[in-house]
Amino acid sequence: MAWTREQMAARAAQELKDGFYVNLGIGIPTLVANYIPEGISVQLHSENGMLGTGPFPFEGEEDADVINAGKQTVTELPSTSYVDSASSFAMVRGGHINLSILGALQVAENGDLANWMIPGKMVKGMGGAMDLVAGVKRVVVLMEHTAGGKPKLLHRCTLPLTGAGVVDMVVTDLAVFDVDRRGGGMTLLELAPWVTLAALRAVTEADFAVAPALKAA
């Protein structure tokens, strides 16, 4: 039984540690904010220049000058600070953001990531995605395991890359993988309930090892 989007978000949220500075991408990653484990405090970074992004405003309290990188209205927290875009990406590029959780079109077993363009389709641009995957210390991809029945976890990405050798972990609706971006390949860490290893392999092109703990289970 595949995990729901909420369950995927909750699983990714377990990667958060107390005191982390975290950038959440658009889509399923946004849901992670709802599953921050108890006793843990993190600051959310919006690459348009806000550190300490709060929840959506109450109706009528929207401020056009307080938006996140998805251009959604958000709110301030007591810890919030604002910086310009160069300073905001200095946080990213300088390795100051502990964790980035983002979506993907394809991930390869060597940690390559593609999530910004499909040749032949109108290209909207990479926004801050290339900076985030290149600069953030740890990158977790949160995505459906397949698209239209086709594997998204591949030997090599076929779409233009967002970053080469940048992914550390992949959480899909079927499984959780560790990715060694230094050439050590992918390792299956967790399987969704009732999903067999054989069933997983059938929808996964990428090669992966199986973690000893999982084999034992």
Next chain:
Amino acid sequence: MAWTREQMAARAAQELKDGFYVNLGIGIPTLVANYIPEGISVQLHSENGMLGTGPFPFEGEEDADVINAGKQTVTELPSTSYVDSASSFAMVRGGHINLSILGALQVAENGDLANWMIPGKMVKGMGGAMDLVAGVKRVVVLMEHTAGGKPKLLHRCTLPLTGAGVVDMVVTDLAVFDVDRRGGGMTLLELAPWVTLAALRAVTEADFAVAPALKAA
């Protein structure tokens, strides 16, 4: 009759234009602030992070947190802003400062400038001088014409350079020269009263042309 330090400063001050952002070096250049022509407003830049440097404080009103690049206590003006050192030198390097007036040990006819070290003596460091001469749009040197009777305006500097091809004008106690830093050489623009061209040449190693206006006079 040689110009006094005050007269030299007053002459250099004529290079100021309304709205200019100006960096004044330590020594005689500091005096230029006393000779800003009437009707002209300039903002003084201190490379330690103050734009809009005011006069020395009244006794008892010194603030240890308000100093200029010479580490002297100064005051704020209504136009003052503070920035960090990287931003302050971004103003310099980015060509935003209109004019720098500074002292020199030697200036060569090709615009080379030496003012930071004498081999064999303890070196204190170049501070911001190399950045200023490389980055400021127009560099005016204010210095005594000779040192211990020896010319300071040379064919080539013998001391280690602060900058190569960076000087636009030299004001000494004897004369004012234009310097074409793009290879056009030096041109004498003004002579101090009673100083003859022959007397000037005797204490000047550098070759220089004489401005037509001066020849005619």
Next chain:
Amino acid sequence: MAVNKVYPDAVAALAGVIRDGMTIMAGGFGLCGIPTVLIEAIRASGARDLTFVSNNAGVDDGGLGVLLQSRQVRKMISSYVGENKIFAEQYLAGELEIEFNPQGTLAERIRAGGAGIPAFFTKTGVGTVIAEGKEVREFDGEKYVMERGLRAELAIIHAWKADPEGNLVYRKTARNFNPMMATAAAVTVVEVEELVPLGSFDPDHIVTPGIFVNRIVKLDSVVKRIEQRTVRKRVAA
């Protein structure tokens, strides 16, 4: 008396600096912190074949979208141009050129341009199409791509408040690209919501010192659009 930087309106503030084929930086992220009234004045100027450096290209009827409507834009240097149908049409018709830059690279290129840095190295884009045709070099065992500083003939930006010297402060996330662009153009024109007397700012709070600002326009009225209105429900007490 210092040079007067305050202009009566946006058209006056842009007089003499707009010409066909020029490169213009325009501040803002989405519709947040964009120089709306200066964009309208550029539309009114009728200047054509413009290249814009701007993170986004506006929406169909807002931001730089209004200059796409009027076909005044030849090229965009941006990181993301979704949310704009006119853009897509003109691009697919070959009327509009686009140079995509990663957002952080774009921000840093502008910051470098303003700071006199002609080129720098970044990890962003290594191994992607962004690095094609650019120098890639290893430092301490990691690969980096060389990116160039970016400058423009004109920057149009939006700030919250200015004093007559041109010292600027920004409001919240409306800061975004505006401060760097102010530093990276031959002429910087700012529209502001409030013009305050000299000495009103705490000098520690000034984000853009007046040295970077050439012309100031005080807006008569300020209309701020929200692109993605997202709210949460109040829980009844």
Next chain:
Amino acid sequence: MAVNKVYPDAVAALAGVIRDGMTIMAGGFGLCGIPTVLIEAIRASGARDLTFVSNNAGVDDGGLGVLLQSRQVRKMISSYVGENKIFAEQYLAGELEIEFNPQGTLAERIRAGGAGIPAFFTKTGVGTVIAEGKEVREFDGEKYVMERGLRAELAIIHAWKADPEGNLVYRKTARNFNPMMATAAAVTVVEVEELVPLGSFDPDHIVTPGIFVNRIVKLDSVVKRIEQRTVRKRVAA
């Protein structure tokens, strides 16, 4: 509960991060905005063979001068080290190494180090000893020298106020090198004159966001020395 960044005193704040031979960035310009109490704590630690990245080397009995007195410094990376006799003595005796950097290059190298930029090009120093052994390259007809980003294992800085998240504001020219250094070290420790509750700052006024700050010490008392006391006389009314 978030990680606690506030430490009871300077010695506690440096516990576990000081070791012989390490590289430390120290904020300040002259004696303005220097982390006096953190410097004293390093003296107390007895750590030796330290390399300091700092614009200046203090005076004989102030700033980093106290660590020269105690012979804990092996190398300085600075732009100007006048005003310090002990420095001169140790240097001439071959006990102390110095790497001079132009002040703006030093500031930019630190900013680059903190921003993930391993190298950049600058006009500063072209044609001088500073460019020797470094790559010089032409961009658009001008020569530039390549300089490297600079990082350290530890940064000790001085700020005016902090909140418990580590958001910082600085006071006037005491800002100088402190904000860049906060970004460029593995561990950043700040001493502050005031510790204010979370939410006290206007978020538009924060200069160093807490992401860059690991440990905070509130000073019991603040003594600020003036290096060049210059004043003007009051004209009697």
